[in-house]
Amino acid sequence: MxxxxxxxxxxxxxxxxxxxxxxxxxxxxxxxxxxxxxxxxxxxxxxxxxxxxxxxxxxxxxxxxxxxxxxxxxxxxxxxxxxxxxxxxxxGIATTIRLGYTPVTGFDTLTTLLDALREDHPDLLIDPREFYSAEIPERLRTGDLDIGLALSPQPVDGVAGEILREEPVSALLSLRHPLADTPRIPVTALRGQTLLLFPRHLAPTYYDSIVAAFHEAGFAPEICAFDDPPVYAMLARLAGGREIGLAPASFAEHAAKTGTGIILREIVDPPILAELSVLWPTNDPSPAITSVLATARRSAEHNKWLRNPAT
Missing domain, CATH: 1.10.10.10 (Winged helix-like DNA-binding domain superfamily/Winged helix DNA-binding domain)
Structure with a gap:
């Protein structure tokens, strides 16, 4: 009653x-x-x-x-x-926004965006949650998340997205590696090298784009994937001096600072690009989500995250 x-x-x-x-x-x-x-x-x-x-x-x-x-x-x-x-x-000023992000965005893109959100909307409550890129679109579709930052996400009905950041894929290697003295490593110089890459199921489109770049250069890459936490697993493997890690530049820069004796090198001829997208549910996004998207776009413009921004 x-x-x-x-x-x-x-x-x-x-x-x-x-x-x-x-x-x-x-x-x-x-x-x-x-x-x-x-x-x-x-x-x-x-x-x-x-x-x-x-x-x-x-x-x-x-x-x-x-x-x-x-x-x-x-x-x-x-x-x-x-x-x-x-x-x-x-x-659109204050509510709690559940923001899903990937490990590769947590060291630069996420912190920059959170700083911008604190400046634009100090009353907005952000609840950051870490997932792999392949998980984020589905969690947005089911209502588990409000906003997502995912690496080359696959399309999902009910979820919209746009590229927020484009950055080169860089090489991480030990100072003892034979290519350590090469400041800019051509793609062809990676022929026959054992390459460490996040497992395909964590970010399928991103993984496939990297493999495709090597095929376009005329050879199939020798990739060794791992399921352990990305930063620590990659650094432990690279310390041996025989393998080369591949990761978006902002993530690679953090990893290079974290690992003793690990350096960052640019990949060229051609460069390989990683695309990070911001995602949101299409079922009538709230004013708060719209506000977060506006701040994300402003951050992308201010930090020149897009190589060819739309005009």
Missing amino acids: SIDISPRLLRYFLAVAEELHFGRAATRLYIAQPSLSHQIRKLEETLRTPLFTRTSRQVQLTAAGRTLAREAPKALAALEQAIQLTRLADS
Whole structure:
């Protein structure tokens, strides 16, 4: 059975519960005492239980009244929060945005975007969650995420996206590797080298684009994929000095700083590009999501993330 109780009735009740005096509570609420007494009786009738014991000398809470005095503030606070979040969501200023990102975006793109969001929308709450690129579109489709940053994502119905960042794929190698003294490594120089790459199932389109670049250069690459956490697995393997890691430049720069004796080298002739997209659900995105997208686009323009930005 549903019970319809207005927030006003709860506030009247709490005033009496705090004052334990109908006259003082009525003065506090700026209403007549008979009217307040009538409203409290109406509340008791609705709940079908007395909330106060009344005598000529005092007013006391019943067991039911003490329970309501404990729970009513929680109900009013929850209602107030719901109203506030609804208004803020309509304005696009404040709500919680669940942002999915990939390991390769967490060291530069994500931190830059979060800084920009704090500047543009200080009241916006961001909940960053790390996933692999292949997972993010589906999580957006099912409502698990609100915004995503994914590497060359595959199309999914109900999810829109646009390229946010284009950057070269770089080579990571040990100072002991024979190619360490080559500042710019041609693609053909990687023939016969063992190349470390994130497993295909984590970012299929990205993986395939890299393989295609080698085939266009006239040879099939020797790729060794790994399922361990990307940064640490790659650095541990590279320390041996015989393999070369492939990763987007911003991720590779972080990895090179993290690993002792690991250096970064540019891949050329031709360069291989990695494309990072921002994704969002197409089912009527909220003003808050629209605001995040606007900030993401501004960040891309300000940091020159796109090589050939749309005009």
